[in-house]
Amino acid sequence: MSKKLFIKTYGCQMNVYDSERMTDSLVSLGYDPVTTPDDVDMVILNTCHIREKATEKVFSELGRIRREKEARAAEGKPLLIAVAGCVAQAEGEEIVRRAPFVDLVFGPQTYHRLPELVREAEQKAVERQAASGGRGTRGAGVVDTDFPVESKFDFLPEERHASSAAAFLSIQEGCDKFCSFCVVPYTRGAEFSRPVAQVLAEARRLVASGTAELTLLGQNVNAYHGEAAGGEWGLGRLIRELAEIDGLERIRYTTSHPNDVDEELVAAHRDVPQLMPYLHLPVQSGSDRVLQAMNRKHDAAAYLRVIDRLREARPDLALSSDFIVGHPGESDEDFAATLKLVTQVGYAQAYSFKYSPRPGTPAAGTDLQVDEAVKSDRLETLQQLLNAQQLAFNAASVGAVQPVLVERTGQKDGQLVGRGPYMQAVHFPGPDRLVGKIVDVRIESGHANSLAGMAVTGEWDGVPDRTSRNPEHERAIA
Structure with a gap:
């Protein structure tokens, strides 16, 4: 008899992709995905550590699920609770300590081990249920947050559980940039690129199942350097090869770093009609002083030169970006530089946030934190400008x-x-x-x-x- 699986996904597209592959890997254990958490046999919270108070939001959600686990236990029905993703990687054993009813905690690098981990958790859960007379709610407490030597992509089922017109395809993971505000290098590990043959094979399977648009994913997707016969391929070369797949009508990629936009990628924007004229290229700040404090390894002028190269290659290119206001030490002059850059570029869309400390990151430990009220005022000003640009961009589409x-x-x-x-x-x-x-x-x-x-x-x-x-x-x- 099949079992019901509900996965709640937080955060980025990488997590969406990971959740899909978790579903694929659990089919062999008889789990079928459902879209609501009602009367299910297993719940996985696939978490994100980027947003403010991410950990506390996870524990709040776990408290709600605990009540469901207690209700099912009273009826003699087990409910397996798992926490995955970046919060799981960062917190590990702390999750089990604070929420002892959790059965399984695993990081984003270990979901290829999920069937084995679930079997272990299921067995321990059965043993603890028997010891409690069939009414206990104590979790199995299985934790795996290692960074394995082998690639998780080498052990995933070839078949994707579901196909759609647009699909994500993870080609790169991890980050070596170590921006001062970011936890990704600590939760996702070092940069890793999937081999070209593996990426192309998954892309062909997706297109054969009805996918017309692929979005290539990576923490620094344009740092891609996949192993291929005769050497490594960059993202531009990979895009050209993907464009040769019959039936693949559209290609996108996200998220990019300005320092990794090379001439091969610029040329792909010029030459490959399947590559959509929309690029998410985060800058975070328009102030050179703040960019240096963020360890972004580029200044505002370098970012603008990248955009000029891209727009010369593809004049109808539209851009989106990420911005952080109130990074430690940001002054009024620094913020004004961000507004100036936004005005110069003109964005079709953007994401903007107040800086919030992430434990273990360099920026969290400084004594230059910006007052919350100042951050709020700056964010409101920036978002007014960005929203006006987005509305103007959308209005310019009328008649096209x-x-x-x-x-x-x-x-x-x-x-x-x-x-x-x-x-x-x-x-x-x-x-x-x-x-x-x-x-x-x-x-x-x-x-x-x-x-x-x-x-x-x-x-x-x-x-x-x-x-x-x-x-x-x-x-x-x-």
Whole structure:
């Protein structure tokens, strides 16, 4: 009899990918994924350590799940509770100490061991249930937060549990940059690139199952240096090879570091029509002094030169970024430099946050912390500017025809929702059978976070795919 598995995923796209592969690896143990945590046999919290108070949010969620475990135990039904991801890696045994009802804790480098770990946790849970007369809730307490020598990617099932029109494909993991505010090098480990053959094989399987768009993932995805016959390939070379896969209509990648944008990657933006004209390129600050304190290893001028090279290669390129305000020691002048850079670049979208200390990172231990009220004021000012830029970018799309990859049906009857080349959500009316297809949509209105329009044809059968440049939008943002 099958068992129900619910995974709650926090944070980045890497965690989304990891959760999918956890699901794949547990199929052999009889676990089937479900979308709600009701009456399940196993819950996995796949955690993220980037956001503020991440650890406490996990313990709060564990408290809610504990009540469910107690209710099931009273009926003689077990509930296995697991904590995965970066909080698990950072906290390890502390999770079991504070939440002794947790059965399994494992880091992001060990999910290929999940079937073995679950079997161990299940056996210990049975033993503890028997010792308590079948009504106990004490967890198995299995912990694995090692950094194994072998690559987790070498041990995963070839088949992906589910396919969709757009899918993530992890090609690189870990980080060697050691930005002063970031925990990733400590929770994900050193940079590692999957071999080219392995990446191409997974990409072909995904496309064969119906995927039209792949987003290549990595903590520093453009630092990719995958082993291949005759030497290593960079991201630009890999993108060119992926573009040769019949049926792969779109390619994206995230997240990038400005220092790893080489000429081969710039040329791919120029030459590969499947590579979408939208790039997430975090800068974090516009102040050279703060960038140095962050250990970003570039200044604002270098970042702007990278953007100039990319825009020369692909004039219709749209950009998004990450910003941290209130990094220790940030002055009013430093913040003004960030506003200046934002104005110079003009972003289609951006993510901005107040700095919050991460235990164990260099910035957390300084005595130059910025007052919370100052950080809040600066964040509000920055977000007003970024939101205005995003709205202007969306408004500039009105009148253009965009090829939209339809991802799902909308909340309204007869409504479809998809993504255009620039990652904007696009709503338009159409039949359900268009889900998974690329449809040309004329944009009629641009809103703060989405676009709306009408398909340019009502001839739904044999809808053609579109991956070409968008001259209307190229003129609009020129």
